[in-house]
Amino acid sequence: MQPIGKMMDRPLLISAILEHGAAQFGQQEVVSRETHGPLHRYTFSDLAKRAKQFANALQHLGLRPGSVVGSIAWNNYRHLEAYYAVSGSGLVMHTCNPRLHPEQLIYIINHAEDEVVLFDSTFAPLIKAVASHCPRVKHWVCLSEAAHTPAVEGVKVQSYEELLAPQAPVFEWPDLDEKSGAALCYTSGTTGNPKGVLYSHRAITLSALSDCLPGVLCISAQETVLPVVPMFHINAWCLPYASLIGGAKLVLPGPRLDGASLHELMETEKVTVSAGVPTIWMGLIQHVEQNNLHFTTMRRTGVGGSAMPRALIAKFSDVYGVEVCHGWGMTETTAVATMSNLSAADMALPAQERHDRVAKQGKSVFGVEIKVVDEQGATLPRDGVSQGELMVRGQWIVERYHKAEGSALVNGWFPTGDIATISPEGVMQIKDRTKDVIKSGGEWISSIDLENAAAAHPGVAMAAVIGVAHPKWDERPLLLVVRKPQAEFEKQELLDFLAGRVAKWWVPDDVVFVDSLPVGGTGKVQKNELRQKYGSIFSS
Ligand code: ADP
Numbered sequence: 001m002q003p004i005g006k007m008m009d010r011p012l013l014i015s016a017i018l019e020h021g022a023a024q025f026g027q028q029e030v031v032s033r034e035t036h037g038p039l040h041r042y043t044f045s046d047l048a049k050r051a052k053q054f055a056n057a058l059q060h061l062g063l064r065p066g067s068v069v070g071s072i073a074w075n076n077y078r079h080l081e082a083y084y085a086v087s088g089s090g091l092v093m094h095t096c097n098p099r100l101h102p103e104q105l106i107y108i109i110n111h112a113e114d115e116v117v118l119f120d121s122t123f124a125p126l127i128k129a130v131a132s133h134c135p136r137v138k139h140w141v142c143l144s145e146a147a148h149t150p151a152v153e154g155v156k157v158q159s160y161e162e163l164l165a166p167q168a169p170v171f172e173w174p175d176l177d178e179k180s181g182a183a184l185c186y187t188s189g190t191t192g193n194p195k196g197v198l199y200s201h202r203a204i205t206l207s208a209l210s211d212c213l214p215g216v217l218c219i220s221a222q223e224t225v226l227p228v229v230p231m232f233h234i235n236a237w238c239l240p241y242a243s244l245i246g247g248a249k250l251v252l253p254g255p256r257l258d259g260a261s262l263h264e265l266m267e268t269e270k271v272t273v274s275a276g277v278p279t280i281w282m283g284l285i286q287h288v289e290q291n292n293l294h295f296t297t298m299r300r301t302g303v304g305g306s307a308m309p310r311a312l313i314a315k316f317s318d319v320y321g322v323e324v325c326h327g328w329g330m331t332e333t334t335a336v337a338t339m340s341n342l343s344a345a346d347m348a349l350p351a352q353e354r355h356d357r358v359a360k361q362g363k364s365v366f367g368v369e370i371k372v373v374d375e376q377g378a379t380l381p382r383d384g385v386s387q388g389e390l391m392v393r394g395q396w397i398v399e400r401y402h403k404a405e406g407s408a409l410v411n412g413w414f415p416t417g418d419i420a421t422i423s424p425e426g427v428m429q430i431k432d433r434t435k436d437v438i439k440s441g442g443e444w445i446s447s448i449d450l451e452n453a454a455a456a457h458p459g460v461a462m463a464a465v466i467g468v469a470h471p472k473w474d475e476r477p478l479l480l481v482v483r484k485p486q487a488e489f490e491k492q493e494l495l496d497f498l499a500g501r502v503a504k505w506w507v508p509d510d511v512v513f514v515d516s517l518p519v520g521g522t523g524k525v526q527k528n529e530l531r532q533k534y535g536s537i538f539s540s
Contacts, residue, residue: 012205014182014241015088015173021244022048025221028247031269032077033254033261035122036148040077044244047081050164052171054085057163061139063115065090065174068184070114070137072096072105072123075231075252078143078160082118083231083240087182087201090174094184095232098123099521100194106133108186108194111403118143118160122255124150131155178202184402185234187331188521196402197331199235203396207334208241210365215341217273217302217325221247224269224297228253228262228276229305233522237275237302237327238335248273259287266298275302277523278309282462285315286484298322304329304336306524307430307448309455309463310359317358318351328361328430332414334396337368338428359452360429361420368394370428372420377410384423387431387444390416419444436527438467438475445477445506447527453501454479457494459487464517464525465508470538478534479508482516509538 010016021028026045034040058069069086071093073079086093094112096105109117109130116139119127127140132154141158142149149159182201186194212219219225219242227239227250235241243250251269253262262284265271281303288294300323301316308326316322327339340362346354364370372380372388380386391413398414400407408414419431431437431446438445447465454463462482467475481494491511498507512534518526 011176011178012202013088013173013176013178014084014201014204017205017208017241017244018048018051018084018088019173021247025244025247028221028249030077030080030250030252032075032080032252033256033265034076035074035120035255036144042077047077047084049169051081051084051088052169053164053167054081054160055089055171055173056167058085058089058091058116060167061116061163063091066092066181067116068092068094068112068114070094070096070109070112070117071232072098072117072119072126073143073232074120074122074255075227075236076120076143076254077252079118079120079231080240080250080252082143083183087204088173089171090176090180092181092184092198095235097186097188097230097232097521098126100188102126102129104194106130108196109134109137111193112184112186112196115139116141120144120255121148121150124152124157127155127157128152176201178205183235185331195404197334197398198402199334199396203334204235204238204241206367207235207336207396208238208245210367211238211242211336212246213365215363216327216336216339216365217242217275218300219243219246219248219273223272224249224251226251226253226262226266226269226271226274228257228274228280229302234329234331235335237304237329239275257283259283259285263287263293267296270297272297272299273301274298277305278303278307278312279462279519279523281308281312281316285312286461288320295320295322300325302327302336302339304361305522307361307452308359310355310452311456313358314351314355317355324358326358326360326362328418328428330416332398332408332416333368333392333394336365337392337394337397338362338364338370341365357427360423360427362428363426364392364394364428367396368392370422371413372422382422382424382426384421384427384429387419387421389434390418390420390428390430392416419446436466438465438477440467440470440475440477440505441473443505447477450477450479450498450502450506450508453498454481454494456501457489457497459484459489460494461485461487462517462525464527464530466527466530466534468509468531468535468538470509476538477506477508478537479511480514480517480530480534481511482514512537
C-alpha cells in the first residue's frame, strides 16, 4: 500500500503571505501614488499592522465569515491593506471594475451580495449612481481620511481612516480551509451578464508563487515591482501577493496611468519589473519616444490581456533594453496561465526570430496544462499549425462560476473561447477569440495576426481588424487604424505594406482611419462596438 507522506498539513492562506512579508522583509517599501497629496510610503511591517486594524474594523461592522466586501478602487496602499484584511480574516474580497457600465456594476454588487463597498473618492459619482440600487450594502467606505471623504447625496459614507483609527494593530488570523473563497472577480460580460469567479486561498497562493518563478516574472527581493494591471481586475495578476512572497518593493500607480506619469514613477522609484496590457505600453512608448527619454532601471515587463504587437516587443527590447514577458490569462485563470519563458536556445536566436517567439503567448506555467481541440472535442496535434479551441486545467483554473449550478468544464477542462495553436515545443499562440476570428470563404483569418502586421507600419499607432459580413465570402477583414501624430499615409500604402507580410487573401478589403478605437474596462479594443458600427460596410 502507498504510504501517506509524513509531512505537516498547513493550509495555503493569504494571511500567511502577509505574515511572511512582514516577518522576512518587514522594512521593504510600499510606495503608493494617491488621488490626493504626495506619494505615500511605508513598509511591509506597517502594511501588516494596518491590515490587522482593518480586519478588526470589519469585525466591528458585524461581518460574518464568508461575508463579501466589494471594492471600487485604484492600485493604492489602502486597497492593498483591504486585499489582506478582507481575505485574511475569512471574508471575500470582491474587486469591481469601475469601468463597467453602472448597470453591470449594480448587477455584480447585488449578485455577489456585497455588504460593504470600499471606494476611492474619484468614484463618488459612480457610488451616487449605483447605491440606491444595492440594498444589501450596509456600509459605503471611502478609502481616505475624513478630510477627503466626499459627501454623496443620499448615501451615508464612512471614512476608512476613521474606521481604522480606534482599532488595535493585533489580529489573530483564522485558520481557514485553503479551499475557501478569498476573492471574487467578474468577467467583463461583453456578452450577457458578467460571471463571477470565486478564487480560493489555495489558488491565489499557488498562482502568486508561480509569478515569482524566474521563467514567469521573477519576483524577488532584488526587484521593484510596479503593477499597472489593476487590482480591480484578475487580482492584478496576483502581483500584490507575489511581491510579499518574494520580498519585492511594491510601487502602486494610483489613478495616473498615462505614459508620462508611469515613466516618472519608474524612474524615481527605480522600478525593475512592471506588468500591464498592451495599450498601456503603447502610451508609455509614445511618451518616451516623443520626449527622447530612456529607462534607467526597468529590466522587464509582463504583458497580457490582449496580444502584444510584435513591433512593440521589438522596440522595447532593441531600443530600450526592456525584455517583454508576454503572457496569457483570463478572469477564469486567477492570473498568469502561460508566459513566453524563453530557453537559452531561444535567447541565442537572432533578434527577429526571438521577437517572433515572444509575440506568441508562450508556455503554460507549472500548475496549468493546455491543449487545443477541434469542434468535436478531439485533441489536435501540437504541430504549431492545427488551430482549435484552447482548453486549460490546473490548480488555479475555475471549476464553476459563482453561484452556478453546473460545472463550467468539458471533460475536466475549461473551454476558454480562444482559438490557438501549440507548437511541438509547447509554445501556444492565440489566433483569435472564437467570436473575433474572421471566416472567409470557409477558411479562418486571424485578426490578431493582421493587427500585428499592421502595427509594424511605422505610422500606425493602433490597429484593429474585424470580420465584416460579405455577400460572396461570408466575412472579409476590415482594418481600422489610428495614425501616429504627424504620420501621413493613405489606404493604398498600408494595403501594399500588408500584402508583403500576409497571405494575399488575408489583405483587408478596406481600411478606415479613425481618431481613436473604443477601449473597454480591461484595456481591450471593443470589437463588438466596431462590428455594430461597421458591420454592414461590405454589404451596403
Ligand atoms: P474579458 O475581456 O472577457 O473580461 P478577461 O479580462 O478575462 O476577459 O480576458 C481574457 C481574454 O483576453 C482571453 O480569453 C484572451 O482572449 C484575451 N487575452 C489575454 N491575454 C492575451 C494575450 N497575451 N494575447 C491575446 N489575447 C489575450
